[in-house]
Amino acid sequence: MSVIELPAPEEAAAETTSIFARVEHVIPRVEWPLHAPYVAAINALKKERNAVILAHNYQVPEIFYTVADIVGDSLALAMKAKETKADVIVLCGVHFMAETAKLVNPEKTVLVPDLRAGCSLAESITAADVRLLRERYPGTPVVSYVNTSAEVKAESDVCVTSGNAVHIVEALGQPRVIFLPDEYLAKYVASKTDVQIIAWKGHCEVHERFSGNDVARFRRDDPSLIVLAHPECPPDVLAEADYVGSTHGMAAYVGTLAAQQRAPRVLMLTECSMADNVAGAHPNVHFVRPCNLCPHMKRNTLPKVLDSLRTMQYEVTVDPAVAERARGAVERMLGYSAALRD
Numbered sequence: 404m405s406v407i408e409l410p411a412p413e414e415a416a417a418e419t420t421s422i423f424a425r426v427e428h429v430i431p432r433v434e435w436p437l438h439a440p441y442v443a444a445i446n447a448l449k450k451e452r453n454a455v456i457l458a459h460n461y462q463v464p465e466i467f468y469t470v471a472d473i474v475g476d477s478l479a480l481a482m483k484a485k486e487t488k489a490d491v492i493v494l495c496g497v498h499f500m501a502e503t504a505k506l507v508n509p510e511k512t513v514l515v516p517d518l519r520a521g522c523s524l525a526e527s528i529t530a531a532d533v534r535l536l537r538e539r540y541p542g543t544p545v546v547s548y549v550n551t552s553a554e555v556k557a558e559s560d561v562c563v564t565s566g567n568a569v570h571i572v573e574a575l576g577q578p579r580v581i582f583l584p585d586e587y588l589a590k591y592v593a594s595k596t597d598v599q600i601i602a603w604k605g606h607c608e609v610h611e612r613f614s615g616n617d618v619a620r621f622r623r624d625d626p627s628l629i630v631l632a633h634p635e636c637p638p639d640v641l642a643e644a645d646y647v648g649s650t651h652g653m654a655a656y657v658g659t660l661a662a663q664q665r666a667p668r669v670l671m672l673t674e675c676s677m678a679d680n681v682a683g684a685h686p687n688v689h690f691v692r693p694c695n696l697c698p699h700m701k702r703n704t705l706p707k708v709l710d711s712l713r714t715m716q717y718e719v720t721v722d723p724a725v726a727e728r729a730r731g732a733v734e735r736m737l738g739y740s741a742a743l744r745d
């Protein structure tokens with residue numbers, strides 16, 4: 404196992420000034436020498452390993468802006484992972500995202516910096532639960548949010564993200580579907596379609612903590628606030644929001660606001676780092692934060708990313724028989740999404 408000599412902090416900071424320029428709005432200059440040695444070492448080791456780093460929008464800015472090659476929401480990462488020519492993918496996100504990257508890149512080595520990075524939604528349902536639902540509602544298609552294990556995807560007809568869920572549910576052309584595992588996303592989809600939705604009671608431990616009363620209180624204090632919410636939030640939060648959408652949709656909405664208004668004030672009801680990362684791209688937007696941290700996403704750190712590339716751990720694998728069926732559900736989602744963009 405090779406040992407990586409980290410460059411001296413001040414020296415690394417001086418060598419990475421152009422990278423620091425991407426994060427100076429969200430990382431204080433005084434903190435940069437702490438990150439810079441890792442950033443320099445990771446970027447060098449990435450080339451040696453022919454690796455790419457995929458980072459979800461909920462990753463801390465020092466990963467998102469300085470070492471990641473591909474950033475985005477679950478769908479963007481899944482699609483870009485398919486296009487990459489690298490031999491190694493380091494997935495800075497949570498375990499189900501790494502499994503999804505492995506499903507669409509079976510020949511590549513997929514690593515996660517911390518094996519414990521799970522997800523309360525993905526863990527709320529098992530493949531056996533899905534088989535029971537199928538027995539209870541025979542002939543009803545199973546639509547699974549991408550926040551599910553490969554085993555659950557393998558039992559599903561198609562996967563969806565929060566950004567394409569309504570479109571895919573309607574495109575199936577069925578009077579009703581089983582939609583799992585997020586209850587609030589299922590309710591949101593039900594509010595946008597005539598298709599009957601049979602929901603599961605899974606919740607995201609980050610988004611379920613927001614409440615409509617909190618939003619109303621923030622609005623009372625600042626009536627100019629523009630409220631953006633992720634559809635994994637409870638329905639009373641979504642009822643108070645000016646915009647409801649996926650992480651990709653929220654980032655695009657803030658981009659439009661930043662171009663149209665001098666200094667919009669935005670309350671973004673999602674994971675904390677999402678606002679940090681969008682703020683990095685739009686310094687004229689003032690973010691009011693109550694935000695909640697995802698403890699799973701935050702298990703990824705620069706030292707762990709470096710360790711992952713150095714030791715080639717932790718590799719994520721999927722049983723080939725499960726992978727083949729799960730890949731079908733993911734690829735059907737990508738097919739519907741491509742049709743949506745055309």
Ligand code: SF4
Nearest residue numbers: 522523607608609697
């Ligand atoms: S934010 Fe919620 S849905 Fe996303 S990984 Fe964390 S627990 Fe899972």
